[in-house]
């Protein structure tokens with residue numbers, strides 16, 4: 566069975582990772598701009614990144630060259646609310662209005678992520694996600710964005726990978742704001758983020774000017790696939806086990822999607838669940854690998870430049886498992902790999918590993934689709950090489966190579982492979 570005719574073929578990026586322009590046109594500082602000293606590989610900063618803030622028009626032309634019909638981007642909250650939640654920076658809003666207008670003109674569907682980890686510094690100074698008032702500013706911020714963009718934007722993602730910004734930002738301290746908090750604080754933060762998600766989803770549903778399609782983008786930490794050591798049933802049960810705490814998909818998705826607490830969740834009330842559990846239009850998630858520890862630790866098992874195992878079957882099994890549990894159409898909001906890319910003597914960027922990775926991963930997603938699981942889209946991470954958080958610029962995920970000295974863009978071989986997959990709507994896999 567072919568992917569549907571309106572399948573979303575997408576690439577994605579995030580504000581803090583690609584935009585730069587960190588002090589331009591009234592933008593305020595975010596936690597990555599302000600707190601990163603001493604925390605990022607090579608002392609890199611996100612201040613300039615891919616300079617997409619100034620080069621976005623040319624960059625959108627590259628989307629056309631790749632042939633995607635959709636583009637996932639995130640809003641920099643500090644560009645909209647530089648100092649507090651009452652003073653809107655109109656120039657910041659205009660940037661996004663211009664962006665979505667141009668996307669629409671080019672026939673590319675915008676997919677807007679409201680929060681991709683770049684909390685404004687003023688929010689952090691009030692306690693960030695530890696402060697339950699974060700639910701209020703997030704709701705207000707959502708209203709501002711929805712009022713400005715929802716005549717053009719239909720697809721919304723509230724939060725990107727709450728697992729990561731909560732655990733890495735507030736537990737291990739590897740990501741901004743680089744804090745280490747105890748488990749009860751992680752529960753408090755998780756509750757605030759879930760409430761903020763629920764309030765935002767409701768705002769979008771009620772205020773959007775075009776009928777919205779809403780989801781969030783967890784990453785399935787602890788997702789395992791069947792193997793010689795695990796039956797399908799066991800893999801399913803292990804995948805939804807919550808022993809990984811806030812890393813697990815279940816921690817977030819059962820309350821958000823099903824309106825249910827998982828066994829042992831004693832920190833959400835029934836009242837909370839009413840706010841958190843809002844109707845969603847798809848189960849969107851970011852997936853890079855399965856997490857079968859024993860099976861994947863074999864000597865020399867294939868890995869990306871991040872050291873992440875290459876397990877294409879995770880696409881098939883995750884779609885099957887998530888559809889079984891949550892019953893919503895599947896949208897892959899991130900998938901891709903970091904590779905050791907450089908410009909070759911022929912001025913091209915040859916990345917055969919990524920070409921192969923994309924073919925195998927998307928083929929596995931198609932297998933799920935062929936078996937009747939409603940798969941509505943696939944978004945490759947990432948559009949441009951970009952600022953890979955604490956790893957700085959050393960890890961390249963892009964379909965487009967960025968020379969950070971000259972800001973020259975070069976489409977990698979994988980961009981052309983992806984273009985061919987899109988052209989055939991996945992039938993050439």
Ligand code: IFM
Nearest residue numbers: 579582726851899946953
């Ligand atoms: O670059 C990140 C992205 O911001 C969130 N998901 C994982 C990607 C690769 O690490």
